[in-house]
Amino acid sequence: MLKFEDVSFGFTEELFENVSFRLHPGEIAVLTGKNGVGKSTLLRLCNGLLKPKKGKVRTAGFLTDEHKTSSLARHTGFLFQNPDRQISKHTVAEELLFGLSLTAPDTDEAEKERLLADITTEFGLNPTDEIFTLSKGYRQLVAIASVLITDPALLLFDEPTVCLDKHQKKTLADGISSRIKAGKTALIISHDLEFIDILDCKKLILKDKVIKE
Amino acid sequence: MGGLGYFPGDSFLHRANPILKLFLAIILVTAIFAIPSLIAPAAVLAVTFLLAVSCNSGKWMLKIIRSMLKFSLVIFIIQTLFIQTGDTLIPLFWGLRITYQGVMFSLGFVLKLIASALPLALVLRVTKGIDLADALNETFKIPYKYAYAVASAMRFVPDFADEMKDIIEAQTARGVEHDTKGFVKKARLLAPICLPLLLSGVRKAEVAAISAEMRGVSNR
DSSP states (O other): OEEEEEEEEESSSEEEEEEEEEEOTTOEEEEEOOTTSSHHHHHHHHTTSSOOSEEEEEETTEEGGGSOHHHHTTTEEEEOSSGGGTOOSSBHHHHHHHHHHHHOTTOOHHHHHHHHHHHHHHHTOOTTSBGGGSOHHHHHHHHHHHHHTTOOSEEEEESTTTTOOHHHHHHHHHHHHHHHHTTOEEEEEOOOHHHHHHSOOEEEEEETTEEEO | OOSSSOOOOOSHHHHSOHHHHHHHHHHHHHHHHHSOSTHHHHHHHHHHHHHHHHTTOHHHHHHHHHHHHHHHHHHHHHHHHHOOOSOEEEEOSTTOEEEHHHHHHHHHHHHHHHHHHHHHHHHHHHSOHHHHHHHHHHHHOOOHHHHHHHHHHHHHHHHHHHHHHHHHHHHHHHTOOTTOSOHHHHHHTTGGGHHHHHHHHHHHHHHHHHHHHHTTGGGO
């Protein structure tokens, strides 16, 4: 599902060199490492927001340097550190359906209603709420739900538990685990030990410009 | 290296008095509009570029000019098509034509537009906002509250540019085709960015105002 082959990348200087790893369907990995080592940069390479300087990144069978990020969005669900940056609509329902309209435009109304009802129930969201009146924790849940509603094969989450309370973290962990059991793959950046413990996952550490298991 | 904010350095421009830099920028911009010739904006462009090179910002300035050239080209084409007086250079369809006057006016307009933006951008590049606020307060006795507001507003320009980049990135990751090559399509996709950009701007301004108030800015 996700394959890094001798990938090197950096801006002014190399952040990582000859990194190779792979994640199979039904596998979940948590990526940790010190601040500034390039964890978020590595995640951006997974969906083509950044292209590798050397080596290949293969996502859902597609080479990221040969495909546009917007077309890879059909297979990847990307959660940014700051939920406000990815929220584009007024209400919860509009926001949740926005991503769906981009990645699965042919979805009929009845199916949309069903998906909306399922995801709002799962995360305890009210579809008619105006997003920017919600607390940051709930805005984070809206951002997470708007990624999951599109049912991507590969989940790429950057610090998803920031602002979430204990109950919300458990809901998120359950949501991710059920999708992994259904054959999805996830690469998650997190420093949240409590959350990492709940997930039954592979642990990757980005250190000294390489990935260690 | 990129962006419109302050870039640390130790050049003579970095060390110069902020008011002097602002004053010089205003003189350069005034000269562009006061002298009715293409030589003025061309000269200001050259002087500003040399000043940028002197503080290790030549590449940055070329990048700014390159990004301004994109929309300048659109303005140039529209202006040229709207001005139908003067000697015909190229006859077009439906009675439209490209005239010598149209080309010269549009060229001057675009050149002035680019040249007038650069001096102030360079001042922001080599001056810390807080230094500018202090200097405005001390030299012109502008109340610190207002000088601080001006400096903060300037600080927000690069922040907004970064924010816009991040929002575009986030929407692209969700499937919005910001990574398309088509200029018209790209321009049309800018509309959905407005809401998150506006809301984050208001939020940032509110937080900055509360933070400034908590540190006693209004008492200075």
